[in-house]
Amino acid sequence: MLLVILCVTVLPFAFASINTTCLPSKEVDALREIGRKLGKDWDFERDPCRDWEISSIGERENNVTCIAEPNSTICHVVSINLQGQSLPGILPPELVNLPYLQNLELNRNRLSGTIPPAWGFMERIVNIALLANRLNGSIPQELGNIRTLKSLSVEDNMMYGAIPHELGNLTSIERFRISGNNFSGKIPDFIGEWTSLTSLRIQASGLEGPIPSSITLSESLTDLRISDLGGPDTLCPPFSNTTRFTHLFLRSCNLIGQLPQYLASSLEVLLVIWTFCSFLNLFTNTWNFFALIKTHKHSSSVVNLYRQIGNK
Template sequence: MYYNHIMLMKAPASLSVFVCLYVICILLEVLVLNVAQTQAQATTAPNEVKALNALYEKWGISANQNQWNISGEPCSGAAIDDSISIGTDGYNPFIKCDCSYNNKTLCHITEMQVYSLQVDGVIPDELWSLNFLTNLNVGLNLLSVPLSPSVSNLTAIKYLNFGINTLSGQLPKELGTLPELTVLYMDSSGVSGEIPSTFANLRNLESVWAFDIELTGRIPDFIGNWSNLKSL
């Protein structure tokens, strides 16, 4: 009788442990499901999808759907794979995205490479609407006409490369309104003229490449205030 009494006393404790473990398992499953659903629902901002499609159509290029742009969703595949970055061999044209917005349900295009693809003609206005870009590389192409003042829309840009192209006209003063700009490649780009006074605002510049362009006028004194500059 004493033994049976002990067993009866232990049974409720064992049952409680079992119930607790069961509840914990259910909560973990719900958490994993919610995370998976949140990640699955992350989509590219519609205006950026429209701009990217228009841009690529006008340039006559397309994404490799085995790498990214899976099922028509630009921010997918390699575009959100942290192990693959801009400049990785075999990924060109290419974009990278940040899908941390709106509780990880919204993606913005933050990097773009269209490098050495013989793209010619103008730079479509749609490019300047991608204002979450921090890295833009359209170097070594055949892009023509002046660089648009709308480059000022790229307020988050840190790395900008439009070198080795067939652009024309003067350096737009709007380049000097990009507060985060740290690296600027404009060598052999076709731009010319004086360095705009607005460039005095580019205090975050670390590297400037301006070889083989027809700059005129004197070297501005404000370059001495580019305290972060490492190469010119």
């Protein structure tokens, strides 16, 4: 039986030597099932790789992107970006049938259910963004198989369970964001072994401390945000170099003792937030504290936080 393919026109400036490209029938079938499960009303009378792209409006995105194979008339889906559309469905396992998919962004919808373990077999995926949905369940251990994954965001959902140790295999990960969930267990030590990690957000995640020193000593991190940890009180973990941070946010992490001097001096170049009165013992009085931060671009945020602490 002849292979049925869906032909689409490609923008001439993108592929000057190719007039038309074709999406394999397997990927067309996968898109149909993906759309059905997401609750997305794609029009298959139109070209998925061209006519489904709509200009962004605020935080609303509605794009499917395809790229042609070199010197070929065959194209493949490489990106699905459906953000801010209030999609009511579930996460489709059929995404694994898009073998060239690299980018998946489904932020700010009403998607429910769990992350399919089958996603662990997406061989080229680089970015998975699922922020602000209604997802539950745990992070599948199978995601640890995705050696190409650079960014995983499941913030602001209802997920639970321990962070699987298999995620320690994500050697290419650069951004890991799990804030606003109901996870359990301690912050995994293996996070500090991700040598490419630049952004880590574990705010109100349900996890317990202590904060592993391998994380704070990481040379690649520039954005570290941790808050609302369970567990016992602990001393501040060591930092090797605070000047590299663009964001350093530590709040309600059960840290005790004085704010280390090298962190206090960093307030001139970055925003460090601690909500424990014991750390403020470093500052002899309110005026010294205000003098330290007065030239900082985030000084109003620090001042407001100081006032909140004083009212506790």
